[in-house]
Amino acid sequence: MSEATALIGFGQVQHRRMRPAGNAFRYGTYFLLLPLRSLQSAGPGLLARNRPAALSFYDCDHGDGRGPAQGGALAWLDALLQAQGIADADGEVWLHTYPRVLGFAFKPVSFWYCHRADGSLRALLVEVNNTFGQRHCYLLDQPAYGQELRADKVFHVSPFCAVEGSYRFRFMLTPDRSRTVARIDYDDAQGPLLQTSVSGRLEPLTAATVRRALWRYPAMSWNVLARIHWQALRLWLKRVPFFGKPALPATFVSR
Numbered sequence: 001m002s003e004a005t006a007l008i009g010f011g012q013v014q015h016r017r018m019r020p021a022g023n024a025f026r027y028g029t030y031f032l033l034l035p036l037r038s039l040q041s042a043g044p045g046l047l048a049r050n051r052p053a054a055l056s057f058y059d060c061d062h063g064d065g066r067g068p069a070q071g072g073a074l075a076w077l078d079a080l081l082q083a084q085g086i087a088d089a090d091g092e093v094w095l096h097t098y099p100r101v102l103g104f105a106f107k108p109v110s111f112w113y114c115h116r117a118d119g120s121l122r123a124l125l126v127e128v129n130n131t132f133g134q135r136h137c138y139l140l141d142q143p144a145y146g147q148e149l150r151a152d153k154v155f156h157v158s159p160f161c162a163v164e165g166s167y168r169f170r171f172m173l174t175p176d177r178s179r180t181v182a183r184i185d186y187d188d189a190q191g192p193l194l195q196t197s198v199s200g201r202l203e204p205l206t207a208a209t210v211r212r213a214l215w216r217y218p219a220m221s222w223n224v225l226a227r228i229h230w231q232a233l234r235l236w237l238k239r240v241p242f243f244g245k246p247a248l249p250a251t252f253v254s255r
Contacts, residue, residue: 018194106129
């Protein structure tokens with residue numbers, strides 16, 4: 001496995017709700033795409049990992065919260081895959097996630113692309129956080145880029161959506177890793193309800209691209225959380241039905 005370098009993506013988050021009241025938005029954003037095995041063997045380079053910086057990545061923001069002394073987020077992922085009977089995801093692991101900005105992060109969703117040693121995609125883990133401080137993972141086995149993947153919804157995310165129905169995922173990545181799209185559509189008992197995506201143009205993580213990200217979006221982490229609450233207020237004003245927070249799923253990982 002050749003060593004890969006950390007990437008930063010500049011793009012958009014899009015969201016559209018179809019009913020009972022329409023609601024749509026589009027925001028500019030940026031995100032990291034990190035080759036965790038390469039970073040583990042070669043060191044983080046420019047990336048500020050587990051240390052304070054204007055833009056940084058902390059292992060404890062993912063999984064079970066283990067820090068670098070316990071092997072970090074990659075050790076957690078490898079243990080999770082082994083527990084789920086996936087033993088051949090021993091190639092590169094690319095993590096698509098938001099960074100910490102000035103020490104703060106809120107990560108609504110992160111995507112773990114888990115490859116075999118030959119470079120083929122073996123599994124994909126969707127790590128979801130809600131605004132109540134809860135976390136759940138959807139494990140997609142034997143995925144393929146461009147293919148629609150499905151998972152039953154079992155985790156509470158929005159108080160304006162019941163815990164029912166299913167997600168439809170589609171992930172696209174150009175062969176040269178210059179552009180990526182992650183799409184998640186949600187169908188409830190009545191049919192299609194939400195269409196969401198995050199897309200971006202990928203560039204190497206350099207001092208220049210970090211400066212550009214911080215200049216364009218100086219308060220991105222706070223904006224992510226603020227915009228979630230602003231859109232919730234808009235739905236409430238449109239009298240969209242409200243659902244209380246249910247109990248957590250019986251297991252941390254669903255397939």
